[in-house]
Amino acid sequence: MxxxxxxxxxxxxxxxxxxxxxxxxxxxxxxxxxxxxxxxxxxxxxxxxxxxxxxxxxxxxxxxxxxxxxxxxxxxxxxxxxxxxxxxxxxxxxxxxxxPGLFLALEQALPEGARLTEVDVEAGRLRLGGLAASASVVARFMRDLEQVGMVRDLELVHLRRHLQGDEFLLAARLLAGES
The missing domain is CATH 1.20.5 (Single alpha-helices involved in coiled-coils or other helix-helix interfaces)
Incomplete structure (x- = not known):
């Protein structure tokens, strides 16, 4: 086994x-x-x-x-x-x-019998106030001022009669470069 x-x-x-x-x-x-x-x-x-x-x-x-x-x-x-x-x-x-050019032009344009009491230049705008002997003096001043060529669009704001003369206020635009 x-x-x-x-x-x-x-x-x-x-x-x-x-x-x-x-x-x-x-x-x-x-x-x-x-x-x-x-x-x-x-x-x-x-x-x-x-x-x-x-x-x-x-x-x-x-x-x-x-x-x-x-x-x-x-x-x-x-x-x-x-x-x-x-x-x-x-x-x-x-x-x-x-x-100075503006003042010279104003002096040239200002006629006999008128005097300025206010000159204001601001932002190219010119305001002129003063006394004149008569309205015709103011008209001549405006014509002469336009002929000088320093301003344009000149306008008469007011004209009032006083004992001293006619009080006027003018407004205009200065030509470019004059402000």
């Missing part, structure tokens, strides 16, 4: 070796996966940190540019204010340089 061999322990050992091999392979796989995940996490964190630095540098640059832009806007405002002041001063200077 043949002796029967009991293969149970051998099979048990093979199964135990296979389980240990599987467990070792599982542990190695888990360790490699953990290393891979840790490496990917580290890469993502470093990339995120680099992006945060880039964003911070861009924000600092934007703040610097905003500050510069505000300064440029302030300088533009100052320049516009200075240009407006310069234009006003130039206009006053031009008007002042034209005033």
């Amino acid at each position: 043949m002796a029967r061999l009991n293969l149970m322990p051998w099979r048990e050992q093979c199964r135990a070796r296979a389980v240990r091999r599987f467990q070792a392979l599982l542990i190695v796989t888990l360790a490699v996966a953990l290393c891979g995940v840790t490496w990917l996490d580290q890469m993502a964190r470093s990339r995120l940190a680099r992006q945060a630095l880039i964003v911070a540098s861009h924000q600092a640059e934007l703040e610097r540019l905003d500050t510069t832009l505000r300064q440029v806007d302030q300088l533009r405002g100052r320049r516009e204010a200075l240009q407006a002041e310069h234009a006003a001063v130039s206009a006053l200077g031009a008007g002042r340089s034209q005033m």
Whole structure:
């Protein structure tokens, strides 16, 4: 008779070796996966940190540019204010340089028997007030004033009779460049 061999322990050992091999392979796989995940996490964190630095540098640059832009806007405002002041001063200077010509023209046009009590120049408008011996003297003054060529649209605002003479008020527009 043949002796029967009991293969149970051998099979048990093979199964135990296979389980240990599987467990070792599982542990190695888990360790490699953990290393891979840790490496990917580290890469993502470093990339995120680099992006945060880039964003911070861009924000600092934007703040610097905003500050510069505000300064440029302030300088533009100052320049516009200075240009407006310069234009006003130039206009006053031009008007002042034209005033002697205006007074000379008024002196030439003013007839005997009339005198001026008010001369007002504002925004290109001329107002003349005064006393005249008669209405004909005022009419001659208006004709002479138009002939001098310093004014246009000359009109008599009012003419009133007083004991000292006829009080008159004339209004006209100065020709361009005379204000």
